Every structure is written in C-alpha cells, then in structure tokens.
Amino acid sequence: MRYKDYYKVMGVSRDASQEDVKRAYRKLARKYHPDVSKEPDAEEKFKELQEAHEVLKDPEKRAAYDQLGADWRSGQDFRPPPDWGKGFEFSRSRSGAAAGEFSDFFSELFGEHSPFGSPRGAGRGGQRFTTPGQDHVARVEVDLEDAYRGGQRSIELRSPETTPDGHVVLKPRTLRVSIPPGVTEGQQIRLAGQGSPGFGGGPPGDLFLEVSFRRHPLFEAEGRNITMTLPVAPWEAALGETVSVPTLGGPVDMKLPAGARAGQKLRLRGRGLPGPTPGDQYVLLKIVLPPDSPRSRQIFEQMKREVPFDPRADLRR
Amino acid sequence: MSGIERILEGQMLDENVLLELPEFCACLRVEPGWVGELVAAGVIEPHGPSPDAWSFPASALARARVTVRLVEDLGVNLAGAAVILDLIEHRRELERRLSLLEQMLEG
Helix, strand or coil, X not given: CECCXXXXXXXXXXXXXXXXXXXXXXXHHHHHCCCCCCCCCXXXXXXXXXXXXXXXXXXXXXXXXXXXXXXXXXXXXXXXXXXXXXXXXXXXXXXXXXXXHCCHHHHHHHCXXXXXXXXXXXXXXXXXXXXXXXXXXXXXXXXXXXXXXXXEEEEEEEEEEECCCCCEEEXXXXXXXXXXXXXXXXXXXXXXXXXXXXXXXXXXXCEEEEEEECCCCCCEEECCEEEEEEEXXXXXXXXXCEEEECCCCCCEEEECCCCCCCCCEEEECCCCCCCCCCCCEEEEEEECCCCCCHHHHHHHXXXXXXXXXXXXXXXXX | CCCEEEEEECEXXXXXXXXXXXXXXXXXXXXXXXXXXXXXXXXXXXXXXXXHHCEEECCHHHHHHHHHHHHHHHCCCHHHHHHHHHHHHHHHHHHHHHHHHHHHHCC
C-alpha cells in the first residue's frame, strides 16, 4: 500500500494546532465539496480531504499517525509496523459516511477492523455485536440518450476486506447496473444489499446511485422537459415553414407559426424524457442568415428597397 | 470479463414512489427527529397530516441527502444548509439558461 501524507493533503505543517487543522478542513471542504464545487476532480479531492481530516482531527489517531515518523513520502510503499496501535487508549469515533471509501492505507491503520475501529468492549465478555453494513452513495453520469432509452453503466466500488493474515485490503468490484428509461437529474436508484457487507451477521448496506446528466451538445434537461435551440432561416420563420427538429427519440417535423420570432419558444408535447407524465421538448428559435453570396445580397438589396421596415423604431419613442 | 457481476436492476426512487417515515429515515440512516427538522426547515415536504402519518416522495431523498452531507461535511447548521441547497438549485437553473443563451448567440 502507499503511504498517505495527510499533512500535505490538508496543507498544514506537522506542528499545526487542532484549530489550524479545523480551519484548513473548512476552507478546503468549501472548495472541494462535490455538491458545491465546480472543480473537475472535486469528488476525489474531497474524499482525500475527508480521510486526512478523519485522522488529524482526532488527537489519538493523529498521535498514532505521527508515530509512523516524518520521513515517509506521499505514495511511498508502506507496511504498517507490527506493533501498530499498541500503547494507545482507543475510543471509537464515528467515521464519516465516506469512511468505507477511504484508501487501503486508512482502512488498514484506522478502519473498521483496525484497533481504532473496534467498538469499545467489542469481543470482551463473549458479547457479540452486529452492525448493518454501510450504505454507499455513488454518482453516475448518464447520457441523455440513455436516460431516454434506458441503458447500462458500470460502477466501480471498493469495499474493505480482511485478508487471512489480518490485513485490510480494499477490494474493487464492478457492478453493471441497468439505468431505467426516464431517469431525471438528481434522481436516486436504490440497489438493495449492494453496499458494504454487515458486521457480525448484520445485513449489508444499500447502494444508492445518484444520477447526473452528462452535458449534451444540443439538449438541456430540467426534470423530464428538454429544451434546445433550433436554427431557422429568416424565410422559414417568416413564412411558417415545416422544419425537422432533433429530439431524443429521433427527428420530428414541426410547423413554425408564420412570422415566428427569434427567441420564441415552441412546445413539442410529450417529446421529453419518458415517464408516467412524459416531459415536453421546448424549441427556442434562433434565426440565422444565409452565408454571404451575390444572390442573397441581391435579394436583401431588393428587400431593403421594397420592404418598409425600421427595426429601431421603438428606440426613438 | 471476470469480476463483473450480472446486470442489476435497482428501484427507481422518483416522485411516484412514496416512502413512509421509517423507510425514509432508513434510506438516509438518520433518526426521525432529524427528518422532522428537515421538514421544519422547509427542505422537504411530507404528505400526511402528522409525523406518524408522514410519507415522502422519493424525489425528496436527493434534497435530504445533500442537506445531510452539507451539515456533516461543512459544519453548517440546517438553516444554512437549506440556503446552500436553494442556491445550488438556483445556480443549476441559471447554468441551464446560460447554456441555452450561449447556443442562441453562437455562430
């Protein structure tokens, strides 16, 4: 496993006070919280930050971590010392929801099966305890086409597992999950029993998938409604032509109202994402001029002479 | 490929699925009192007259979960998390509109 430099992750020195650690965490958490952040690798960064904070905020864990010494470099190959955890009076702290997704370095030293993870009194007096496995929440990015038709996604999860020699490794597993047609942004899909395994015979946790949509070049989704911008020629708008409009289900013909304006919003009922009440598709008209050519110039010249029109009349009122 | 399991079908938690209070709490791994506070803060709206008859559209899970994360991860209180949640949704709406306007202006 690789050594993790928690001080480096949090951007504090090894002699930072608990107050400094807290302040650094708050500042970086605001920057990288996946619900708030626009940083490209926010999720990964936030997980690292939570892991570092989990150790450094807790004086017992921090002291134990510090005992590993200051000479380790981030990413260096690491084996925990055989007497790891000896000499510390542990109290079990509740780990954050993400603790199950921390690195193997964390899991081995501070995880559920480490001296720091055992609940106080566990294993003494023959008392058995059972705890349900942790729920996992995973974000899945879905293409709008898959949200429309349904599709499949592979999801990588890592669950801590104890090896026969007592070490904890994070075992990756891949789930292939069906994305039902009609999912919407922010929606959750529950996969019962696919979270972490339970402890002492407790039931496994659930896996919740949070759907977000990958940016689409044409379509914007809001709930089940879809909006797009449709370029039309001036004469198509003026004359009210029938034009072909792309939709998630394939192109459909739409009759423009005669004298349609740029920015006008037209509705294609039921052409949004499917559902008990299917969404609509809204089409915003964008009027584009034909490329410059002698013939188009000639026709514009003719319009200029023959069509009385002052687009700025309103500005002078 | 080895290691890939069968294709899993999940339960779609959309607005048509109603979760009763105990199940809603179980999904979030929080106590009913916490959900009561979320309701009092206006983060989610229950169906039903009183807590023992409350149920929630499953779509409320997403809002509730983000709120729980904001409170736990950032140390803000519930009222603060509710404001952040509203601002996140407002930002999303503005991004959508901006993206459409940019498409209007392009080319």
